[in-house]
Amino acid sequence: MAxxxxxxxxxxxxxxxxWSRFYILTRYALGNLFRSKFLxxxxxxxxxxxxxxxxxxxxxxxxxxxxxLHTRANQIINVNGNFFLGFLGMQGGLAFFLTAxxxxxxxxxxxxxGALPLYFCRSFSRAExxxxxxxxxxxxxxxxxxxxxxxxxxxxxxxxxxxxxxxNRSLGIGIFVGSVIWILMISLIAxxxxxxxxxxxxxxxxxxxxxxxxxxxxxxxNGVLRSNIGHYITPGSLITVVCxxxxxxxxxxxxxxxxxxxxxxxMCGICLLLLSRKVRxxxxxx
Amino acid sequence: MTPVIELEGLGVRFGKRDILKGLTCSLSGRTxxxxxxxxxxxxxxxxxxxxxxxxSTGTAxxxxxxxxxxxxxxxxxVGYMPENDSFIANMTAVAFIRLMAELSGLPSEAALExxxxxxxxxGLGEARYRKVGTYSLGMKQLAKLAxxxxxxxxxIILDEPTNGLDPPARQRMVRMIKExxxxxxxxxxxxxHLLRDVEETCEEVLILKEGRIVHYSNLEEERSANRxxxxxxxxxDTAGLAQALEGLGCECAFSGGTxxxxxxxxxxxxxxxxxLAAERDIQLRRLNYRRDTLEDIFLKAMETNTxxxx
Numbered sequence: 001m002a003x004x005x006x007x008x009x010x011x012x013x014x015x016x017x018x019w020s021r022f023y024i025l026t027r028y029a030l031g032n033l034f035r036s037k038f039l040x041x042x043x044x045x046x047x048x049x050x051x052x053x054x055x056x057x058x059x060x061x062x063x064x065x066x067x068x069l070h071t072r073a074n075q076i077i078n079v080n081g082n083f084f085l086g087f088l089g090m091q092g093g094l095a096f097f098l099t100a101x102x103x104x105x106x107x108x109x110x111x112x113x114g115a116l117p118l119y120f121c122r123s124f125s126r127a128e129x130x131x132x133x134x135x136x137x138x139x140x141x142x143x144x145x146x147x148x149x150x151x152x153x154x155x156x157x158x159x160x161x162x163x164x165x166x167x168n169r170s171l172g173i174g175i176f177v178g179s180v181i182w183i184l185m186i187s188l189i190a191x192x193x194x195x196x197x198x199x200x201x202x203x204x205x206x207x208x209x210x211x212x213x214x215x216x217x218x219x220x221x222n223g224v225l226r227s228n229i230g231h232y233i234t235p236g237s238l239i240t241v242v243c244x245x246x247x248x249x250x251x252x253x254x255x256x257x258x259x260x261x262x263x264x265x266x267m268c269g270i271c272l273l274l275l276s277r278k279v280r281x282x283x284x285x286x
Numbered sequence: 287m288t289p290v291i292e293l294e295g296l297g298v299r300f301g302k303r304d305i306l307k308g309l310t311c312s313l314s315g316r317t318x319x320x321x322x323x324x325x326x327x328x329x330x331x332x333x334x335x336x337x338x339x340x341x342s343t344g345t346a347x348x349x350x351x352x353x354x355x356x357x358x359x360x361x362x363x364v365g366y367m368p369e370n371d372s373f374i375a376n377m378t379a380v381a382f383i384r385l386m387a388e389l390s391g392l393p394s395e396a397a398l399e400x401x402x403x404x405x406x407x408x409g410l411g412e413a414r415y416r417k418v419g420t421y422s423l424g425m426k427q428l429a430k431l432a433x434x435x436x437x438x439x440x441x442i443i444l445d446e447p448t449n450g451l452d453p454p455a456r457q458r459m460v461r462m463i464k465e466x467x468x469x470x471x472x473x474x475x476x477x478x479h480l481l482r483d484v485e486e487t488c489e490e491v492l493i494l495k496e497g498r499i500v501h502y503s504n505l506e507e508e509r510s511a512n513r514x515x516x517x518x519x520x521x522x523d524t525a526g527l528a529q530a531l532e533g534l535g536c537e538c539a540f541s542g543g544t545x546x547x548x549x550x551x552x553x554x555x556x557x558x559x560x561x562l563a564a565e566r567d568i569q570l571r572r573l574n575y576r577r578d579t580l581e582d583i584f585l586k587a588m589e590t591n592t593x594x595x596x
Binding site: 008009010011012013014015016018021024025028032109110112113114115116117118119120121122123124280281282 | 333336337338339358359361362364365366368370371372373374375376377381385386388389390391392393396400403404407419433435437438439440465466469470471472
């Protein structure tokens with residue numbers, strides 16, 4: 001029977017497992033994000049850096065180029081902890097700007113249009129909702145952070161040999177762990193702020209504002225008090241210290257690694273707390 | 287038969303305020319009306335049944351499943367149409383309904399098929415590729431109804447479904463509710479402050495006031511009980527007419543001087559009253575069934591002191 005002729009009927013077919021339903025939101029969110037041509041273009045631009053790095057690594061091992069430049073392997077670029085720290089710093093920065101634009105698109109429209117009761121009146125929890133939206137950002141940001149980072153690591157391993165890969169295996173782990181922490185933190189900040197203000201454009205501006213304000217305020221504290229405690233409220237400084245430790249290089253900022261971890265965890269905790277208060281079917285006025 | 291909704295001393299507290307106070311009742315009708323003035327606790331009751339608010343005391347069961355322990359199971363068999371605007375503005379209606387169907391557990395292809403069906407069923411078939419944000423208020427209400435029924439629930443909770451609708455749209459919504467009630471094996475809870483909507487569609491009515499149940503009424507039973515009750519205003523030999531009616535087994539009483547109330551005996555029809563009046567040359571200025579309307583029931587309930595249970 002044609003669809004338009006059918007009447008109301010109960011559904012008796014197969015149901016998908018409940019644990020997998022969060023991924024539906026991820027799928028829809030990703031589809032929605034790539035509708036914007038501007039964001040698609042910005043996303044493609046994020047691959048420019050990794051491409052340049054890859055060409056550099058290739059040239060670093062190309063005999064013809066090396067003889068032409070009268071130099072030896074690994075003298076054009078030294079692929080080590082500092083190289084990947086710089087690489088993650090660049091890609092992490094781009095990931096942050098991308099998050100400031102796309103992050104608020106995930107939650108703010110649902111809150112602004114009161115769509116949350118429709119999600120939560122189904123067998124779908126608040127945690128699954130946040131996880132589904134977080135996964136969309138995680139997939140997207142992974143493609144411009146640890147995925148190209150590990151590809152570069154793989155290319156270098158292929159050109160330098162298995163011995164290099166084994167000796168520098170901590171770099172591969174550091175690329176993945178450092179990127180994941182950064183992605184989680186900026187995604188949670190973007191989601192928490194967009195849940196708080198509920199307005200997409202304002203939320204994007206607030207994400208940028210909060211990050212720059214925290215950096216500026218931290219620098220001001222350091223300057224006025226002649227100390228380094230301002231770094232504890234600067235997400236960029238905290239992640240740099242953690243990544244430097246993971247890559248086994250001297251951190252450019254003088255704060256302990258464990259305190260940087262605590263600082264990151266506290267920031268993530270605050271974001272989760274904000275999300276748990278705002279992502280509800282109904283806000284209760286007590 | 288398992289009751290649709292059972293409330294057992296259900297209480298909900300927000301901060302220091304008791305919103306629902308020890309509600310106890312059992313409802314089994316196909317369509318259940320929830321009535322009450324603003325702030326009576328209707329929406330809070332619905333939200334508690336859906337697991338949005340935790341009960342502070344007591345519990346409730348839907349189809350025998352406790353809301354404290356089986357909320358996931360309950361949500362699988364319930365469709366909910368919220369009162370306020372609830373949609374995803376930048377999605378087409380068909381994508382929006384499909385998403386909701388998928389979140390209810392339908393596989394992607396089945397969800398798409400049922401999204402089309404549901405939109406045609408509620409009358410949005412021709413507008414299903416438009417973004418929901420561009421819909422009129424009436425269309426948004428229909429889209430909300432479509433998402434509530436897309437997964438084929440056993441219980442549909444409609445919170446103020448006719449809010450903001452113009453008369454034809456309201457009629458269409460009421461007709462659709464009646465059709466779902468009559469043609470399918472499902473139950474409907476209708477929360478409204480529009481007595482006419484509830485009266486037209488519901489079999490059972492629960493009236494709340496200040497977080498307590500003040501009245502329960504089985505409208506079907508009341509309708510059949512009141513069907514034999516007429517009120518008339520005769521001019522002429524009124525006493526003679528009353529006597530004649532009593533002779534045919536009716537119970538009669540005068541009220542307000544000339545007004546005559548009668549409970550008709552079995553087998554006696556309205557045309558018999560006209561015949562008796564004509565034989566005695568009596569004019570009947572007015573004759574109507576004088577049953578308690580829902581408005582009467584509601585107003586009486588509002589005067590009642592609240593005690594919390596039936």
